[in-house]
Amino acid sequence: MKLTSKGRYAVMALVDLARFDTINPVSLRDISLRQGISLDYLEQIFSKLKKNQIVKSTRGTQGGYVLSKKPNEIKLTNIFNAVDEKVKTVQCKKESKKGCNGKATKCVTHNLWDELETHINTFFEKKSLEDLLKNNSERVN
Amino acid sequence: MKLTSKGRYAVMALVDLARFDTINPVSLRDISLRQGISLDYLEQIFSKLKKNQIVKSTRGTQGGYVLSKKPNEIKLTNIFNAVDEKVKTVQCKKESKKGCNGKATKCVTHNLWDELETHINTFFEKKSLEDLLKNNSERVN
DNA sequence: TCTAAACTTGACCAATTTAGTCAGGTATGT
DNA sequence: ACATACCTGACTAAATTGGTCAAGTTTAGA
Known part of the structure; x- marks a missing residue:
């Protein structure tokens, strides 16, 4: 199980935005320089954030x-959903003979994975x- | 972020084991047939489980x-650790100028990722x- | 003792995903 | 008009995943 960089970059960029957008729009170039994220990659990420009405x-x-x-x-769940950073548990194969088909004969781990997803999404x-801004407001970057 | 099959297979196999090992040792072949997991792959997984004194x-x-x-x-955390299914957040690059070096100038998401890891590990x-066995004991497989 | 069943080890691999890069736009403030 | 900044899509190297394959070693039971 792992967390990818894309979601982390999105959060970093939005925190940056939140701290600097009070007067003027913030260019991706600035964010790129401040956060050390490739400009081209930022454009991909912001394209998705825009489609999801976050920016x-x-x-x-x-x-x-x-x-x-x-x-x-703006909740983190909104951000992660926007950049397709889903909490995806590996699906039980439908075609497997012994496997889980999502109905009566769920495999032993099916409920567990559901619970975990809920736990993380919560x-x-x-x-x-805002929570992240508070945590970091006392620091100079 | 995703959860891989290896951890799920390990859990499935161990639940299977727990239900059938009361009298005789259970062969991987049997588990393979019952759970629909490749025998060769099971061997890799059980090698790790054995090294970690789970079986x-x-x-x-x-x-x-x-x-x-x-x-x-046997807690799930033991199982996941054994098969290297870590909750690994993508590490902040140490060499990055603006990035997180783990010390004074942590990047804005550092604390967040730490919190999440703790949350999941908990x-x-x-x-x-045993919890999983209870959940599934009423069902025939 | 012989042998098949079962564990053990390590190398290998195809498919997918990730974390980007590259190239070529379009829109607009000054 | 032109530089700046957004916008879009194709492409790709490296890593990871989910296995397979081959070649053993060990031991219970006939």
């Missing part, structure tokens, strides 16, 4: 991105961008 | 594996093989 963009010179909601309204649903 | 083996005809502890003493530490 808004302004084009042209002095353009950039702004959060489309308040930090306390964690992400509780945490908002 | 004991008996060689020769009528040989096989037996749990080395009681089902309520879940696995609470669950034992």
